[in-house]
Amino acid sequence: MxxxxxxxxxxxxxxxxxxxxxxxxxxxxxxxxxxxxxxxxxxxxxxxxxxxxxxxxxxxxxxxxxxxxxxxxxxxxxxxxxxxxxxxxxxxxxxLFYPYGSQQGDETNPKHDDGTSEEITLSVPFTFYGKTYKTAFVNNNGVISFNEPVKQYTPDPFPLADGSPFVAPYWADVDNVLGGDIFYRQTTDPALLEAISQDITQYFPKSPFTATWALVATWDHVAYYGSTSEKGNTFQAVLTTDSKMFYIILNYWDIQWTTGAASDGDAETGLGGTPAHAGFNSGDDTNFYNIPGSQTDAIINITTTSNVKVPGRWVFRVDDFQVTGVDPPQPNNNCWL
Structure with a gap:
């Protein structure tokens, strides 16, 4: 379409x-x-x-x-x-969510279909799948990418052939012109970093962690392209590090739709077609991780799933070629670590 x-x-x-x-x-x-x-x-x-x-x-x-x-x-x-x-x-x-919004000093993405943030120069370089990146983009369509923005609105299966490294909290056809906002900020706020540190240490007790930096990106009640309803999705991604270990926290508060109309979704329900994709693409054409339910109708239930026993929250260590905190990959489950 x-x-x-x-x-x-x-x-x-x-x-x-x-x-x-x-x-x-x-x-x-x-x-x-x-x-x-x-x-x-x-x-x-x-x-x-x-x-x-x-x-x-x-x-x-x-x-x-x-x-x-x-x-x-x-x-x-x-x-x-x-x-x-x-x-x-x-x-x-x-x-479930860490504080966000204009009252927290967040930047807000422009109201533009398939838009993106300005290039973000990371005050602390972030290591993702063994490579270190100094810039990132918070893209409207539910993706945080490194080096280049991502405007593609219909998600493809991982691994991607174009070598784009990115985090996909909820890759789908967002249209913030119709509704919702996308917020982001880099932070060294002690209270927030303490909360993040406590959460990660709780989930990974064998690896004591004290965060020194975080990038918090939040999609707040965002609509889908072609929507004729008032449905909106609210989810959040947090990139954080202590300069030695690098983690990503994905929070899902309210997911009401999976697909935009240009991805063959229903304009009234936001369902069907090619559903949203949640996970990681390393950029090396080989390594990736799909959160269970990605690109199926079941992805709408991501608010009830978890790898850390907190419904709606997924947490990963991503600096090396491994995604910890999840069950070992099974054959044919599209998970390659």
């Missing part, structure tokens, strides 16, 4: 759909009165709060529309429930 260029309109159509939905609800409220108020508070409002909109969006909506008609007890109930929902979600995500 050939990709068509984006046609930029003054307003996002999904935003307009939401505005129309709220306006219709407002109309119903004024027509039907307190019955609709009850309906929204205990069905529409609560479900929207839990599954689509943030608590504060819902609260502000009811406050503006209902004004003095909203009983103090209802306000208090919404505040308590909303706080519980937000806290629970943030806590669970925070236990």
């Amino acid at each position: 050939v990709k068509m260029p984006h046609i930029h309109t003054a307003l996002n159509t999904k935003f307009l759909e939401k505005v129309c939905a709220w306006c219709f609800d407002l109309f119903l409220f004024f027509c039907l009165g307190n019955f609709i108020l009850l309906h929204h508070l205990f069905w529409g409002g609560m479900l929207v709060c839990l599954f689509e909109y943030s608590f504060f969006q819902v609260f502000l909506f009811f406050s503006v529309i209902l004004g003095s008609r909203m009983l103090p007890s209802s306000v208090f109930f919404l505040l308590i429930l909303g706080s519980m929902v937000d806290t629970k979600t943030s806590s669970e995500k925070g236990s």
